[in-house]
Amino acid sequence: MTKKPLTNSLEYRNFIRDRDRVLEVLLRKSQLKVSDITRKYLTSILNLMASNYEKLIHIPQSNKHVSFYLDHIFDQWAAEVYREYMLLRKRTYIFTIITDNEAIARALDKEHKYTIENSDLVKALSRSSGSGGQLHKRILLSLTRLKHKVMDAASLGVVLDDSREEFIQRVYDSFPRQKKISNRRILKPQVIQSRESDKRHIAQRLSVGFYDERDWQDIVDEYKNDFITEFNGPEVYFPVEPGYQAHKTAAGDEVIYAWEVERDMTEDFVSAVREGMVDSANKNGIKEFMWIAIVDDKTDDCCLWRDGLTTSEIEKQLNSGKHKDDECRAVTPKAHWGCRCSMAPMTDDLPEYETKKLGDFDSWMNQ
């Protein structure tokens, strides 16, 4: 029998599409949280610099003392960002496993039991960073780069005999900037036909999993609760328009700091989703996936030749030496940093008949 991708099933496609939207909300909440943390620490940095202005200008050696306090701020900052990464990884991984099991059960029209093992979760949480290296070191590296920029700006201000205002402005200019949060889809939507919303069918779970109920509740709360900003940004040092809010544009759009910490977090999130997809398919006895690339002018060669091929076809081509100049050895996405590819599990158990309608994703999630 020839294997077919599960995306041939409408139930599967609809379920995964709506699931991906929830995952992207979880990512956005974490981005907002990390930006809020960033506002808090950037304000601390500007406070530190402003209160040490006189000292820095008159006693250049005092920058050692300022650098020492900066290290302390950056250490605390890194620890808070790391905690948010871990929460996002955990939520993403667990939610992907639970929803993938349900989507697969729906496509195959089979009831199914699964367990999220502690060892799987530990593996997902201890995975190295998407940009390479241990995650906490990677976060510290990004923050250290910023520290150098801040210290450079301060040193230049001292050399140029900045006024207090000029000095504060110069340090502030070394900070990352906020930008409007993008509505770009992070997880590629599967190829979808018209939306199926047949409410006559009662919601039903086909898959039953063993996992900590508190983890599930945490995910649902995170998804549903509005994010509340706690901190003002370093802009409090400057005259601002009346009604100014640090976390929103004048038009009311949410903003986040667009810099390497944020980009790394998005990459990390995509890795957690793909890893969860592979793990839940494997546990359903599925080892074969079809590679799905987004093909546009940004697609690179390595993602392009894999597009539409199955895991074993990719393996075969890699072993044949046909792609010698392809450094990437991936047989399932992600291939590399910035890879937008997705995948469809392949099976020969896909029923020929139309599977029963079990209600949409929202009614499933709200059971």
Ligand SMILES: [Zn+2]
């Ligand atoms: Zn690629």
Ligand SMILES: [Zn+2]
């Ligand atoms: Zn790719």
